Amino acid sequence: MCQLLGMNCNTPTDIVFSFTGFASRGGLTDHHSDGWGIAFFEGSGVRTFVDHQAAVHSPVAELIKQYPIKSQHVIAHIRKATQGRVTLANCHPFVRELWGRYWVFAHNGDLKNFTPALDGVFRPVGTTDSEQAFCYILQELRKRFGDTLPLLQDMRAALAEIAAFIASHGTFNMLLSDGSALYSHCSTHLYYLIRQHPFATAHLSDEELSVDFAEVTTANDRVAVIVTQPLTDNEVWTPFLPGELKVFVEGAVA
Amino acid sequence: MCQLLGMNCNTPTDIVFSFTGFASRGGLTDHHSDGWGIAFFEGSGVRTFVDHQAAVHSPVAELIKQYPIKSQHVIAHIRKATQGRVTLANCHPFVRELWGRYWVFAHNGDLKNFTPALDGVFRPVGTTDSEQAFCYILQELRKRFGDTLPLLQDMRAALAEIAAFIASHGTFNMLLSDGSALYSHCSTHLYYLIRQHPFATAHLSDEELSVDFAEVTTANDRVAVIVTQPLTDNEVWTPFLPGELKVFVEGAVA
Numbered sequence: 487m488c489q490l491l492g493m494n495c496n497t498p499t500d501i502v503f504s505f506t507g508f509a510s511r512g513g514l515t516d517h518h519s520d521g522w523g524i525a526f527f528e529g530s531g532v533r534t535f536v537d538h539q540a541a542v543h544s545p546v547a548e549l550i551k552q553y554p555i556k557s558q559h560v561i562a563h564i565r566k567a568t569q570g571r572v573t574l575a576n577c578h579p580f581v582r583e584l585w586g587r588y589w590v591f592a593h594n595g596d597l598k599n600f601t602p603a604l605d606g607v608f609r610p611v612g613t614t615d616s617e618q619a620f621c622y623i624l625q626e627l628r629k630r631f632g633d634t635l636p637l638l639q640d641m642r643a644a645l646a647e648i649a650a651f652i653a654s655h656g657t658f659n660m661l662l663s664d665g666s667a668l669y670s671h672c673s674t675h676l677y678y679l680i681r682q683h684p685f686a687t688a689h690l691s692d693e694e695l696s697v698d699f700a701e702v703t704t705a706n707d708r709v710a711v712i713v714t715q716p717l718t719d720n721e722v723w724t725p726f727l728p729g730e731l732k733v734f735v736e737g738a739v740a
Numbered sequence: 741m742c743q744l745l746g747m748n749c750n751t752p753t754d755i756v757f758s759f760t761g762f763a764s765r766g767g768l769t770d771h772h773s774d775g776w777g778i779a780f781f782e783g784s785g786v787r788t789f790v791d792h793q794a795a796v797h798s799p800v801a802e803l804i805k806q807y808p809i810k811s812q813h814v815i816a817h818i819r820k821a822t823q824g825r826v827t828l829a830n831c832h833p834f835v836r837e838l839w840g841r842y843w844v845f846a847h848n849g850d851l852k853n854f855t856p857a858l859d860g861v862f863r864p865v866g867t868t869d870s871e872q873a874f875c876y877i878l879q880e881l882r883k884r885f886g887d888t889l890p891l892l893q894d895m896r897a898a899l900a901e902i903a904a905f906i907a908s909h910g911t912f913n914m915l916l917s918d919g920s921a922l923y924s925h926c927s928t929h930l931y932y933l934i935r936q937h938p939f940a941t942a943h944l945s946d947e948e949l950s951v952d953f954a955e956v957t958t959a960n961d962r963v964a965v966i967v968t969q970p971l972t973d974n975e976v977w978t979p980f981l982p983g984e985l986k987v988f989v990e991g992a993v994a
């Protein structure tokens with residue numbers, strides 16, 4: 487299994503604090519050491535850092551901890567291989583373009599006998615069940631909505647259906663974003679919290695590190711953080727219900 | 741205009757030496773300071789680093805200079821904006837998936853009145869003429885060859901035609917790779933060299949830096965380097981002919 491971290495904000499925010507705790511699970515406080523990746527939207531552009539080394543030993547992860555890239559939509563993943571070899575092509579997040587936007591996807595879980603017919607527009611490069619599921623999602627969205635990005639409520643309804651179908655094949659906790667919204671589906675475990683005014687101090691569960699967010703934010707900032715396991719030990723994380731799809735826009739549940 | 745750097749090798753090789761000279765042109769020895777990017781194939785996987793900061797000031801470029809990622813196919817680009825704003829979505833190289841492979845593309849030049857009909861499978865995210873040309877290339881390849889990667893000679897013939905058509909709209913020096921071959925088209929200026937046994941010392945034009953490749957290679961290694969302007973001042977760089985398409989496989993002209 488793997489772990490997921492997503493962030494959705496109303497103002498570009500760096501993820502250094504959360505990523506520091508998260509990356510510790512990539513080989514230090516937990517055993518997810520078969521590669522990792524993180525994608526940052528900046529406007530419509532996206533940059534993705536992936537590495538097949540354990541996050542705790544990766545020079546690229548060190549860069550991310552030092553370099554405060556500011557983004558409104560971030561998706562990160564650390565991998566414990568269940569299907570597919572430990573290789574760069576199997577590292578999440580995966581990125582494809584649809585409707586002139588980049589889509590970023592990461593998955594936690596394990597799908598059994600999930601071999602959907604892929605008609606050729608989106609095809610996996612690696613050998614994971616996760617990338618197959620991602621290609622299937624984009625194919626189905628394109629089939630339903632043609633050449634145009636639909637309204638948010640239509641996307642939500644379509645994704646809820648598609649995710650439920652995929653989840654009928656196994657565990658399907660996932661994060662998906664096109665740089666305008668962050669879609670998250672829980673099959674077994676996913677938690678979120680919203681940080682907003684008045685901000686307080688947060689303390690990581692996996693590292694001896696605290697941040698007083700009141701010092702680094704303005705009163706208007708709002709940040710949603712979505713994770714497979716809570717990252718801090720002094721904040722209230724809300725669990726998703728099994729089967730629930732939540733959409734985050736501008737740092738709030740939409 | 742921009743600058744291009746490509747590398748194609750018969751064994752995974754790091755690009756630290758060439759990239760160090762190349763990155764100096766991103767704001768130090770030359771004025772290409774509107775962002776930069778580099779993509780490395782590792783097997784069928786690819787990792788792309790892009791930054792809209794000048795390469796000489798970018799912490800990500802610093803990482804690339806320090807972290808010897810070994811790859812058989814590398815494409816790098818430093819940008820001097822001619823069309824499209826200075827934004828991450830406009831940074832080369834661009835990446836798309838076709839036939840279950842990643843395709844990486846970077847362009848030097850300027851296209852005039854190039855607005856091909858794009859039927860929806862590949863659409864630009866940013867606003868550059870370059871990304872339009874890339875989407876057009878993939879669309880045309882898919883149209884000609886359906887769902888299957890063709891033989892190298894068929895790819896070469898198709899790309900020569902497509903590139904010639906695009907180049908009729910302006911300057912089109914470009915590098916394209918799917919991790920099995922590196923395709924390069926020259927419209928005005930592109931140079932290459934092959935480094936192979938017996939290896940010698942190379943000295944950068946843009947930095948006081950030399951490498952004795954005999955010390956860091958084996959007798960079987962072969963590396964092709966393709967650039968818009970020669971990177972070293974003591975090696976012989978072969979210019980492409982205008983209109984020429986060259987294909988590199990395993991560090992040699994195929």
